[in-house]
Amino acid sequence: MKKSFIAACLLAGIFFADTLKAQQATWIWYPGDFEIWLANKMQNRRTERGAFFPPFWRLDNHYVLMDFHKVFDLPAAEEVTLYTEGEYNVKLDSKMLPGRPAKVTIPAGRHKLNIKVYSLDKVPAIYVKGKTVVSDSSWKVTYEDKEWIDATGMVSSQSGTQWLSAGYWHFNDPMSPPSQFRLSVEPQGPARTERKGQSMTVDFGKETFGFIKLHGLKGQGAVSIYYGESLEEAQSTTTCETLDHLEISAAAARDSVMPLSKAFRYVHLRYDKGVHIDSVSMLYEYLPVARCGSFRCSDEEINRIWDVSAYTLHLNTREFFIDGIKRDRWIWSGDAYQSFLMNYYLFFDSPSVTRTLMALRGKDPVSSHINTIMDYTFYWFLGIYDYYLYTGNETFIRQFYPRMQSLINFCLQRRNSNGLLEGLPGDWVFIDWADGLSKQGEVSFEQLLFCRSLETMALCANIAEDTQGAAKYRQLAAGLRTKIFDYYWDEDKQALVHSRINGQPTPYVTRYANMFSIFFNYLNEAQKQGVKEHVLLNDSVQQITTPYMRFYELEALCAMGEQDYVRKAIKDYWGGMLRLGATSFWEKYDPKEKGAEHYAMYGRPFGRSLCHAWGASPVYLLGKYYLGVRPTSPGYATYLAEPVLGGLQWMEGDVPTPDGNIHVYCSTQQIRIKADAGRGTLRFKSRSKPVCKGAAIEDKGNGVYEMQVAQGKLYEVSYRL
Amino acid sequence: MKKSFIAACLLAGIFFADTLKAQQATWIWYPGDFEIWLANKMQNRRTERGAFFPPFWRLDNHYVLMDFHKVFDLPAAEEVTLYTEGEYNVKLDSKMLPGRPAKVTIPAGRHKLNIKVYSLDKVPAIYVKGKTVVSDSSWKVTYEDKEWIDATGMVSSQSGTQWLSAGYWHFNDPMSPPSQFRLSVEPQGPARTERKGQSMTVDFGKETFGFIKLHGLKGQGAVSIYYGESLEEAQSTTTCETLDHLEISAAAARDSVMPLSKAFRYVHLRYDKGVHIDSVSMLYEYLPVARCGSFRCSDEEINRIWDVSAYTLHLNTREFFIDGIKRDRWIWSGDAYQSFLMNYYLFFDSPSVTRTLMALRGKDPVSSHINTIMDYTFYWFLGIYDYYLYTGNETFIRQFYPRMQSLINFCLQRRNSNGLLEGLPGDWVFIDWADGLSKQGEVSFEQLLFCRSLETMALCANIAEDTQGAAKYRQLAAGLRTKIFDYYWDEDKQALVHSRINGQPTPYVTRYANMFSIFFNYLNEAQKQGVKEHVLLNDSVQQITTPYMRFYELEALCAMGEQDYVRKAIKDYWGGMLRLGATSFWEKYDPKEKGAEHYAMYGRPFGRSLCHAWGASPVYLLGKYYLGVRPTSPGYATYLAEPVLGGLQWMEGDVPTPDGNIHVYCSTQQIRIKADAGRGTLRFKSRSKPVCKGAAIEDKGNGVYEMQVAQGKLYEVSYRL
CATH class of the missing domain: 2.60.420.10 (Maltose phosphorylase, domain 3)
Known part of the structure; x- marks a missing residue:
């Protein structure tokens, strides 16, 4: 199906027109800038035991100086009101108006209105509202207008400047500018509170996210709040992952909301003798998106799995699609890619997809793979491929095509003498969390994703009307695909082998490249059956223990009509978590582990995330391959x-x-x-x-x-x- | 001399060691980031009749997330105190410490201290002070540490990260962090105040810069302050370039300082009947740099010219070297390049040079020439060439070599099929403010500057130990130099002609390429004499009317031993401005103009700047070619x-x-x-x-x-x- 989609796009050019909301004034900015700014805010909110814990890749920033303009053809003069985020000036027909006008009258006829805004700490943005003149995505924006003047005061006529269509979201109120954006909150009470001396354990009944609120707080002394996704974690005051420490000095009782929202089901409080707390509640914090997708069936366990998957995905659908709500609370491309796909079957919230794609990509120059991970660069391209397939939005692709080009060029420049990619210093070859998985040499899985990324570039080049580019990327993709089968396909093993080292194929078979080659439709029928039998349904090939890669394993099986097998696998694996009391799905689940072993990871007893977006794949599988x-x-x-x-x-x-x-x-x-x-x-x-x-x-x-x-x-x- | 300098550097490798101030704690940051941040602050302070007037090129921004580290080998444990600008965490030997420690104890022995800082609105910076452990330029910094961990919690060993030596200036007080930087101020009174009804004209006796202060301001109503570099400008309330409007409502008298510092000699005030003002003074605002250079001679007019030049340069030596204090108050590469050279003969303030170079260059990717002007890109390279020659500082060159490479690559990619540069859309070919000067086709002047830039790259490549690059740039420069003489040298005219259009040399001769080719030492002795006679001393070749290009014209003559001629020219041209009452030197001076004609430019009656850095060149000429x-x-x-x-x-x-x-x-x-x-x-x-x-x-x-x-x-x- 995807293959015919590419073919259709490349050959027939059936593309959808962009939907613009005309006449509805909205805050606008340079596309990607608000998203990058917001991602900085969000990704720098992670803490580990009270310590600030930011990402380890480069964080970009918005352009601080922005020019917005639009040409209007008005039947009658019109007074428009201006709102900006930042210092600004206004030009009417290229002539600067004195001072900082809050209102401008545009005369009847054809006129050009420019607004130039400077802002360092928030994204330059404008909101313009007249009878018919409004700020919306039909405005053009640039970070360099290059409008120099000569000695006579004449403005240069050929600036060579690239203007993009303005970015926007849902900020339709002039009094609620983008910089004021906050997720929604809703007060919620605990399911159970247990007090014991100077401590309290509060159970909110299920995994949740928000701000802890202490009611009737008074007295003198210290209060510590230990958060836990499990009861064990909340009660492990020395090893729980997140906490709050506060010092109280208040004669009169008051309510106190913690400054940072966190993930938890349980909180455990300890406080000094001089401190009194009436009760504990929370402000549940969430992105208000509607669940448009639904699923019900004859199997109640599957229904429960769908519900918990939907809840898991919703908790991780925030300012952006994040990996996990306790940790890392960052935007990881491989994780986000799965959220995109699940989203198409649950919220169909396209802005959350583009926000995430823009934040992940950041700006030029490219100095690293996305999140430093080679595979994650490729998932970014795959995400664009699917975004276009599911939404048909071309504007986004046209506007971001230059950033796609620079990212693929980064990859192309890192090819070795065989034209393949292997990990260079600074490249994290991730694939999956799996014991002993080799990342050495030319890993087949990476070449496969690279190939699909080149196909995506060919598709996007066509949309961006870069004919030469389209031909180039098509050719590179075809060449790489041939190499993949020449180098890795083992006829005896009926599988792609895991890697080549020093130009020689290794004898190992792993599931990764094989399962992707199925739903990429890279195999012929005989190869597909071979892979299914010798790899996917072969227990002697290393098992997958993360929901992350189970996503693709089960997708490959579904794509081959193995829904019956997959249904059982879902009940076994996701049902297994439910039977252990899960109220959201986990970062990793190994049925062989026992008790608190399930909570450990990264060498820390509670390092594992118990609410991880990649755990929610049943939402996708049931929508795409059952419905x-x-x-x-x-x-x-x-x-x-x-x-x-x-x-x-x-x-x-x-x-x-x-x-x-x-x-x-x-x-x-x-x-x-x-x-x-x-x-x-x-x-x-x-x-x-x-x-x-x-x-x-x-x-x-x-x-x-x-x-x-x-x-x-x-x-x-x-x-x- | 410059030629032998290149030769010496390329061949002998005689370079100076970097001077590091050890044991003196100072605020440190990523090199270039504070400078870019400060330039944004400064360049967005320009106003025109109260309207915000920012630059028309891209403004970059600092990296918002920064990792600082240093490895210490301590004889005894040491407690160090930490100060940061921004949210931060601390790692000792790669292990994160809980919370936000204000003090850290580093044990005896070899240990690594990392501090990671996030800050959006100001530059991430740190100040560390212990007995021996201090923050200084020996610390390493990066915007992407790529320190990922595996599933066991192990940190990646090969990150491929580039670490630079930390940037710093003079912020040695932990309580005065970089974000608090302000120029110095000093109260000064007027030379004369004239009152007339509800107006007042105040003369400060000479061109100056600062904050106007109104004393004993009280009452109810409006006050307008009109600034003038000339009396005419201050009194032209509808056409003066800068102004302040304020509304007063104060029963008790108070003093009021205007929020924005401005350039003026005169201010003219008008205020409503209900308003009372006792008097007007100013806070003179300046960069505290010492005048190390001096010059005195037997000619009192030359002495006065040197003094006014020095004052003009000092007024324009601020957060950065700017073009003019009234307008544009921006950093223009061509203007700054001259300030660099003058600075070496007056302040020898190297940080002002590097601050300005870093601010001009901004960050990658290169999307435009510096200030959008082709020549100004090349002056940036020339500035580096001279910076190295005068200061011997290699660290700056090594650290910024990648940004030099990307900028020269931008130029190399814009060559036409003849290997020459001509103006493409978005390229401003400036050269000089001169009536009817052609910018069409392949202008010889631009190729000459390009050639010198390539020579600079060869020099810097050697310093950065990029042997291949050095060879490449040397070869490109040599090839271009040959072309320049093949294409533009006219034996009959004994000059380089101005340009080629459609592959054919034009018949016009201008002074620009010819005078640069003298002090670039590109001419043989016969050619030099030819150029001197047929161009420099030939009145029929279009005269130069800006001090900007007079700088190079007179330098060329000095380089050929014409100090006697140049002395007379200085007395004539700069003396001419003094005789018109100048107290600082101008952006443009045409002896043929009369009265207020001298103040007009850009189609505006007071558009001309009367205090322009490029007017101060006698400081340079007298130091370099007389002393x-x-x-x-x-x-x-x-x-x-x-x-x-x-x-x-x-x-x-x-x-x-x-x-x-x-x-x-x-x-x-x-x-x-x-x-x-x-x-x-x-x-x-x-x-x-x-x-x-x-x-x-x-x-x-x-x-x-x-x-x-x-x-x-x-x-x-x-x-x-």
Whole structure:
């Protein structure tokens, strides 16, 4: 499906127009700048036992000086009100107005309005509101207008400046500028509070995130708050990962909210004798996004897994898609890539995807892989590929194409003499947390992701109308793909081997490259079956113990029609966490571990994150491979719905698209589908001839049937599984 | 001389060790970051009639997250106190300490101390003070430490990170961090105040800069302050360039200081009937740098010109070397380049040079020429060339070599198919403010500066130990130099022609390329004489009307021994401004203009700056070509003193060097020289055999004599001019 999507894009050029919200005034800025600024705020909020714990890669910054402009053609003069974040000036038809005008009258006719803003500590931004003149994404922005004047005062006519369309989000209130952005909060009480002398243990009933609030705090002395995702962690005052220490000196009782929001299910408080605390509650902090996707089925355990997955994803969907709410609270490209995919089946919140992509990419020059990790650079490209497929938004791709070019150039320049990538000083070859996994030499998995990134560049080059670039990237991708099979495919093993060292293939087979090559559609049918049998379903190949890579392993199996196997695997693995009391899904789960072993990682007893975005993949797998809905052209203009019960008796759910939902119900005898938008193809297997009132069903042979789905209409198909 | 300097550097590798101030704790940061931050502050302070007037090129920003470290080997444990600008954490031997420690004890032995700082609105900086452990330029800094950990918590051993030596200035007090930096101020009264009804005109006696202070201000109503470099400007309330409007509502009298410092000699106040003002004074604002250089001679007009030049330069030597104090108050590379050279003969304040170079360069990627001007990119390279020659500081060059490379690459990528540079969209080809000067095609002047820039790159590549780069740049420079003479040298005209258009030389001759080719030493003796006669001393070649280009015109003549001619030209041109009442030297002076015509520029009646750094060149010319002192190897390790009276009866002065002054006295019969440091060669002409007690004088033929000058010793030479 993805292959035909590329082909469609490259050949037919079927792209969607950008949707601009006209006439709605909104705060605007240079695209990517607010996102980079906000990411700095967020990623520098991590603490470890009270110590500030920032990232170890380069953090970029916004452009401090920005020019905004738009040309208006007005039937009548119009007074507009201006709001800015930063020092500013205003030019009307290139002539600077005196002072700092709060209102400007634009005369009737064709006129150009420029607003130039300088701001160091927040992103230069403007909000303009008149009767028809408003700030929105149709304004142009640049960080260098190059408007020099000659000795007579004439402005240079050919500046060579690149203007981009303004960036925006949802700041439609002039009094709530971007710099004031905060996530939403909601007061919530604990499930249980247990007091014992000068200590208190509070259980909020499930994994959560927010600001701890102490009620009726008074007296004199110290209070310590120890946070725990597990009870063990909260009570381990010397080894829990996060904490607050405060000194109280208050005669009158007052409520006190902690300054930093944190992840926890439990908090354990210890306080001096002179201190009194009435009770403890929290302000739950969250990004208000709607759950448009849904899933229900005949298996209650699967339903519970879907619910906990959705909750896990929501907790990690914040200013950006982060890895985990306790730790690292950073934006990791490999983690975010999975959140993007899950998001398309739960929130379909596109701004969260682009915010995250922009924050990850930062600015030029490229001095390191994204997050320093080679694979994570490639996931960034893959994220763009999928973003375009799911949303159809071209503006983002056109505007960020130069940053895509510089990042891929960074990779191309690091190729060795064989044209392959291997870890150079400063490159973290991550792949997965797996014991003894070799990162030496030319790892096949990295070449595979690199190849897909080059294909993405070819796609984006076409959108950006860089014909030469498109040809170049297409050729590089094709060449690399040939090499991958020449160098790594082992006919005896029926698998891609893990790596080459000193030009020689190693004898080891791991799951990584093999499972990706399936859903990248790089294998022929015989190779696919070979990989399935000799790798995916072969227990002697090192097992995966992170939900991170289980995501892809199970996706590969689903892509080969193994939904029944995958359903059992989900119940076993995610169900395994639930049976251990999980209320959100974990960074790592190894069924062989016991008790508090489950909480340890990185050499620390509570290092492991118990609420990790990559734990939420069932949301994606159930939507894409059970309800079976996925786009076949950008933005769901066309899509496939291929429901597969995989052993369930029935299932029902919604898959969101840019223009509404696709609702699917499927039992062993009936399929119902209704879509708000797009042109769909319903595909299913049936042992008898299916029937649908008012629709023609095509027999594709081998018991496979297809039916076209128009928007807005409910189809009921009778069939027999 | 410069040629032999290059040769010496390239061949012999005679470089000076860096001077580090050990044991003196000082605030440190990432080199260039404070400078870029401060430049943003300064360059966004320009106003035009109350409107904010920022630059039109890209402004960069500091890195917001910084890691500082140093390895110490301590005989005994030591407690150190930490100060930071920004949120921070501390690691001792790669292990993070809990919380935000204000003091850290480093045990005896070898230990590594890391401090990581995040700050958005000011530059991440630290100040560390212990008994022996202090923050200074021996610390290493990076914006990406890439210290990732594996699943066991082990830190990556090979990060590939580039560490630079920390940047610093003079912030030696922990309580005065870099973000608090302000220029010095000093109260000064007016020379004359004239009141008339509700207005007041205040004359401060000479061009000055600072904050206007209103004394005994009270009442109700509006006050307007109109600033003027001329009386006419201050009194032209509708066209003066800068102003302040304030609204007063104060029953009790108080003093009020204007928020923004400005340039003026006069201020004109108008205020409402309800407002009372006792008097007006100012806070003179300045950079406290000592005038180490001096000059006195038998011609009182020349002395006055030197004094006003020195004052003009000092007024424009602020946070950075700026173009003019009224306007633009920005850092322009072409203007700054001249200030650098003047500075070596007045303040010898190296930090002002490097601050300015760093601010001009900003950060990668290069998206434009410096200040958008092609020539100004090249002056930046020339500034580095001279900086190294005068100061001998290699650390700066080594640390900024990557930014030199990216800037020269930007230029190399913009060459046309002939390998020459012409203005592309976005390139301002400036050269000079001169009526009708063509900027079309391949301008010879630009190729000449480009060639010198490539030579500078070859020099710096050697210092940075980039052998391949050195060879490449040397070859590129040699090739370009050959082309310049093949393409532009006109044997009939005995000159380089101005440009080529469509591959054909144009017939026009201008002074620019020709005068630079003299002091770049690109001409043979015959060509030099040809250029002197046919261009420099030829009134039919378009005259120069800016002090900017007069700088180079007169330098070329001095370099050819025309000090007598130049003395008269200085008296004529700079003396001309003095006779018009100038108290500082101007942006432009055309003797043919009359009255207030002298104040107009850019289509505005008071657009011209009357205090422009490039007006101060006599300070340079008199020091370098009359006292005749200039370095012949980096940092004045060796130097030449070649006093030339040029028609004066006597002269006397000091030329500063990194390690003290060189004092020269010269009359027609006696030369005295005493140098604090360096090995000097005194060269002079004498019509009789000269004598100096305790020194051997070498007869070089043609009446030229040379004598070696050791440091610390006074030499008195009797001779006859």
